[in-house]
Amino acid sequence: MSDLGETFFTSVGCMDGRVQAPIEEYGQKRYGVKYPDTITEAGLVGLLANNPSTELLESIKNKILISVEKHHSKGIIVHGHQSCAGNPIDDETHKAQTEEAARVVRTFVPGDLEVKPVFVINGQNGWEVTEI
Numbered sequence: 224m225s226d227l228g229e230t231f232f233t234s235v236g237c238m239d240g241r242v243q244a245p246i247e248e249y250g251q252k253r254y255g256v257k258y259p260d261t262i263t264e265a266g267l268v269g270l271l272a273n274n275p276s277t278e279l280l281e282s283i284k285n286k287i288l289i290s291v292e293k294h295h296s297k298g299i300i301v302h303g304h305q306s307c308a309g310n311p312i313d314d315e316t317h318k319a320q321t322e323e324a325a326r327v328v329r330t331f332v333p334g335d336l337e338v339k340p341v342f343v344i345n346g347q348n349g350w351e352v353t354e355i
């Protein structure tokens with residue numbers, strides 16, 4: 224058993240498989256934990272930033288609270304990414320949506336748990352996390 228044990232952070236973003244590994248690595252380093260609880264929809268930050276339905280908000284909130292309350296998540300990463308099939312818009316708008324989605328997620332979370340917006344790009348070394 225490592226010192227990390229069964230420790231978690233929360234990933235909130237697109238279902239796109241290209242972004243999951245870089246987000247996992249970023250969250251592991253940032254929070255010193257092992258596992259991401261992964262909450263996804265196609266183009267999720269675009270959905271959250273554009274007048275989301277109550278049904279979507281309740282679904283996402285419920286999953287986040289399970290991660291926070293049952294898994295004692297150490298932080299929440301909200302992410303958008305380049306070349307998103309579910310949210311095909313320019314990067315600057317997408318980053319702004321990611322920040323807005325992080326503000327929405329913040330309202331779900333008790334206390335001072337970090338909610339960190341990031342943007343995943345297809346860079347020189349493949350898919351990588353950039354801070355907004």
Ligand SMILES: [Zn+2]
Binds near residue numbers: 237238239265306308
């Ligand atoms: Zn996407």
